[in-house]
Amino acid sequence: MAESEKIDYEPISVREALTEMKDVSEIMIDLAYSAALFNSHELAEEVMELEKRVDYLAYIIDMNTMLAARDAEDAKHLTAVTTVAAATNKISDAAADIASIVLKEIGIHPIVRKAFEQVEERLARTIVKPESILVNKKLGDLELAAKIGVDIIAIRRRQKWLIDPSEKERVVESDVLIVRGAPHGVDELKALAEGKIKELE
């Protein structure tokens, strides 16, 4: 999965690409720290997946800004955009660096982990099984935040990422859900996604 993919020009606007990059890089940082604290390879792998997306978006932004500059004046204005895009990319690289601490099993001293574990919220990844009751339900109708105190902060659907998915979004079989919430709620959501619990009270 580590090979460099050929980048084709795609008509995503700079605005869309940069907005997504900003959102994704922020989620990556949260995921990466969680991966380090819980020594979770799963979360670290998601960070690496997101990193690919950010790299792709960075290329799109580069291409688009080059195409947009018609003269020196344009180029001057666009410099600010490319600088911010590069900085955002750097943030995502930093997240990937944290993830690689986990993936290379360098490890973080257990006592530190213990200190961080007191944090009330945690992040987790779960994959929706076909038998899960979540399948085909709208996020808004599930009311996960109200019922079990868990928020779905991102969904990975094949190669596509839905960051901060809308209430109208329906859960699809084999979606990868990135969730945030109290440890108990997170466990419950995992069980729901895996079809081990069939009821959401």
Next chain:
Amino acid sequence: MAITEEHFKKIVDKLVFLKDTSELMIDLAYSSLLLNSRSLAEEVEALENHMDNLHTDFELLVLSSGFTPEESKDFLGLIRLGVVTEEIADAAMEIANVVLRGLEPHPILKLVIEEAEETVTRVTVSETSPLVGKKIREAQIQEETGMWVLVIRRGTWWLRPRSDTVIKAGDVLIAAGYAEGEADFEALASGVKEPVKQEG
């Protein structure tokens, strides 16, 4: 060789501070860009200098833990985490530099970071302010003014506001919120008058 619990606590505290500070810098950097605010960009710059010192302190502390060869990997993980917070801080500084260099922020940037009508303001808490001695939770700043505190600068320290952080006279509060709340927020911090309660 035994490493004292106290030593560990110091390491953890420093790491948490580095992590929080780097994240705060990103928030401030984007805000500085959104508002084309030099003063916020300067806060990012000041934090960056502060981070450099802290990071060195952190590394020295980790290296002086007297670990055994078997433990060295765990400590390498700590060093790397510290490096990452520094990378994040650098990225924030690059964003703030767009503002400091006076590069015209492209309209696209505003759209990207936009939360319409939002503003960021910086105030100093006067001795007569009703906020003095109150915890953030009790101060009800957001309820009263619609603005929320992003960061507190106390002398050369930056604090990320937590619900039990006590506000002191002389604190510089940097807050974000809707432009209509700015005057109320300034009045509250300066102690000139009690905030006007808004209906609805």
